[in-house]
Every structure is written in C-alpha cells, then in structure tokens.
Amino acid sequence: MTAESSDQYSHGPVPGHVTIAGWRVALIVASFSIGVPDFFNGAHNALALGLPMAVLAAIVASLGLCLGCCFTAVVSVRTRLSTYLLVQRSFGRYGAVMINVVIALIHYGAFGMNASFFGESLVTAAEANGVPANFTLFVILGSVLAASATLIGIRALEWLALVIVPLLAAVFVAVAVVALQRHGLVVTPSAHPPVPMRFGIAVSSLVGAYMLAVATMPDLSRYIGTPRGAIASMAMAFPISTPLMMTAAALPALATGEPSVNRLVVDLGLGTPLLFVLALPMVVCNALNLYSSSLAMGTTFPRVPTRLFTVLGASIGTIFALIGILDYFIPFLVFLGLIIPPIAAIYVIDSFTLFRDVDSAASVRAMPAIRWEAVGVWLASLAVTVAMPADGLTLTTVPALDATIVAAVGYLVVLRVKQVFMRPRAANGPDDGAGEGAGNVA
DSSP states (O other): OOHHHHHHGGGSOOOTTOOBOHHHHHHHHHHHTSSHHHHHHHHHHHHHHOHHHHHHHHHHHHHHHHHHHHHHHHHHHHHOOOHHHHHHHHHOTTHHHHHHHHHHHHHHHHHHHHHHHHHHHHHHHHHHTTOOOOHHHHHHHHHHHHHHHHHHOHHHHHHHHHHHHHHHHHHHHHHHHHHHHHHOOOOSOOSSOSSOOOHHHHHHHHHHHHHHHHHTTHHHHTTBSOHHHHHHHHHTSHHHHHHHHHHHHHHHHHHHSOOOHHHHHHHTTOOTHHHHHHHHHHHHHHHHHHHHHHHHHHHHSTTSOHHHHHHHHHHHHHHHHHTTGGGGHHHHHHHHHHHSHHHHHHHHHHHHTTTTTSOHHHHHHSOOSOOHHHHHHHHHHHHHHHHHHHTTOOSSSOHHHHHHHHHHHHHHHHHHHHHHHHHHHHHTSSSOSTTSGGGGOO
16 A cells, blocks of 8 residues: 555545455554563563563553454444544544544654654664764654655555564563573562552553554554454454563563663673664654554545645654653553543444444545534543542553543443434434434434
C-alpha cells in the first residue's frame, strides 16, 4: 500500500481485494512492544515490583491488550473502515472532530517520546566513541526518517519490522544474559525504585503504553483478509511479545539497578554499534504514529492532503521531544489508559449493535452531526475514572480497565434507555426503521 492509497482509503472502506496476510500485521504489532521505551517501562515496573509481580503484570496486560485488539481488529475487517471513520460514525461528523484531534495530539506526544529515546540512543553512542553529540540534531534526524517511511507507506513499515524485530530481540536477550552472568539473578524489588508503583498502576502503564495501538488497530487490521485471520494475528502479537519483552527488561534492571538499556549496553561492554540498532525501532513506531495521526486529521479535514498532516505531525512531535516530554513518561502512559479505552469501547459496541447489519460505505455517508450519547459517555467516563483514585475508589485496581468498564457499561445503559424512550415514537411512524440504514442510528 502506498501513501496515495492510504489517503484514498481514509475516506471510505478498503476494497476487498486490497489485503495483506495477518501474520505480517502481527509482526508490525509485535514491534510495538519491542523497543527502548518498552524496556524502560518494563525496567521501572520490575524495580518497583520485583520480577514475579512484574512478569505477572505483563501477562495480565498482554491478555487484556489481546482481547481489546481482537474486538477492534474484527470490527475493522468486517467494515474495512479506518479508526477515524469508525469514530466518526459513532460520535458524529462534528463530535468526532474533538476525538480525532485528541487522538492525533496523543500520537504526537508518543512521537515525541520515541524521538527522545532515539536522540538519547545516538547521544550515548556518540559519547561512548568520543564523537560530538547533539541531541537536537539526532531528534530531528529520527523525525525525518520516520516521516519519510510514513510517506512511502505501510509496506515500508512492514519490511522495517521484518528486519528490526528479530534483531532487536536478540540485542535485549544479549543484555539480559550478560547482566545475569556478571551480577547474578535478582528477583526482589529495589529498595528505592525510580518510580514507586503498585501492581495496578504497573498494569495500567503497560496497557496505556499500547492502548493507542489497540484503539487505532483498524488502521492496520482493516487490510487483513478475514476475522479469523485478524484474531490469529492478534494472538501472535501482544500475548507473546509483551511478557517476553518485560522479562528481558526486568532481569538486567534488577541485577544492575539500571533502567536504561542504552547505559547497560555501554556499562556491560556490548559494543556501541548496538546503540544504533536500538534506535531503529523508534523510527518504525514513529512512522506508525504519523500514519495513524495523519489518518485522524485527514478524516477530520478531508480537503487537506494527508501528506501535509504527516509533516505537521513530525514537526509537532519533534517540538514535544525537544521541550522534554520524556520527563513525563509514566504519567503519560497512565493517562493514555484513561482517555483511549472509552473511545474504542464505544465504537466497538456500536459496530456490534447499531451498525451490525448496516453497509459500511452507507454508514459513513449518512452520519449525524453529533451523537450526544457517545460524546457524553466518553466525557463522563473520563471524569469518573480521573476522580476515582482521588477518592480512593477502584473497580479492578487497574485504572485503564476501570475506564473501559465504566465507558462500556455506561454506554450500553444509555443505548438501552434511548431504545426504550424511542420505541413508542418508532411504533407510530410510517415503518419500523429497519430500512433507513445508517441515517437512523443517531
């Protein structure tokens, strides 16, 4: 798929003949959880919880992510719609503007995080070799590479993932093995972890790290041939890659007390060329951030070429990196776990209820301006889940899961109440509304 085709399909369903194998999507998805940010996250969790609980947190998070991905992927295969068209038909043409802009801004924030990690990897490599280091220059270089890959299209991301995922996995295994050989196995948490956290927060930080990928999975999975293939590809991704990645990060972090894989590579004498290898996955992740954010903005502002949003996103993400967004890494991930799951829950529920028997193309041609029930539930669920920890309340001890439950249950209740309220009026109308298609779902 080229950049031109991605622009074309941002406004309607992907044609049935334009498909790719599910395992290729699984490889791209697996690359989400194999990278320097993921090592950093897993190392912090391990230092706060110890090895057994950190691995358990990764397993719990990965199963939840897989389940969420299965829902969003199946929805996208059935409809062939991008995330942002799914959001539009659930929240309304103008109601979705706020949602899509928020999603795009979150992608820009994630871009800034990855760009920072890319810059730090190259700075560490340069300093270890006595070469002048310039963080700003390295961040800009990584941003340009990510934007270039995005403009080429999803095939470039697929081939990058095909090369990078196994190579990077080998690097992390090498770091873990050497750290264990030199420092021994440590399973207890650090007495003074860099970021103290309880089990639920650790799970939420892991879920938050990938929740944006879950919610925007339709951008990739809509190209998979069948729903069964979509489920299989999701099962090959997070449930395997996330626990392995978190274990590979936990072992050396607990053994050495160091959460930075860049410093571990240098301290363990593994060779600074590996630092350049560690920097490559950030290019893939940022290309995917630009791809999804460009679809979001392109759907919201259809008259503006998607390429312009790619360049704009790279510029904004670079600015975020340069002003120090990395200092807010864990809070940013927890915040994602609160704001994104309700959006996905709402469009998934709509796809299996209101739009179950509606033609996809018709459903995006006849959308209301605003679906207040969807917008209201999203805002209310965000307010509730933000306020709950302050009041000492929790449903599951995992904020991201709390947000999903509150939004899903709240939305189902609202739909049921609306159905009961509208039934008398529908009974007095000229027909039962079965033939009115997408125009009557609001």
